[in-house]
Amino acid sequence: MTAATALVSASSVISKTAIFLIMGISAIKFLLVAFQFMELKKANSFWKISLILTLGLIIILIIGLK
Numbered sequence: 001m002t003a004a005t006a007l008v009s010a011s012s013v014i015s016k017t018a019i020f021l022i023m024g025i026s027a028i029k030f031l032l033v034a035f036q037f038m039e040l041k042k043a044n045s046f047w048k049i050s051l052i053l054t055l056g057l058i059i060i061l062i063i064g065l066k
Contacts, residue, residue, distance in 0.1 A: 001029045023059050030055060 008021045031052070035041045040048055 001025055001032075005029075019063060023063060027055055027059055 005022055005025045008018055008025070034051060035048075040051065
């Protein structure tokens with residue numbers, strides 16, 4: 001996933017599409033790390049939902065600033 005992000009950022013001019021791709025790949029990578037290594041898959045539903053909503057809010061704010 002890191003290599004895919006590097007390829008997207010290096011191969012295209014920074015446009016809205018590149019930003020969406022980079023943020024999407026980063027969000028997937030973040031969720032995989034959180035649920036696998038932080039063991040959130042065994043956590044209460046509140047923590048799972050709050051993590052996903054917070055991530056969504058951060059991504060919307062970052063994309064909105066560009």
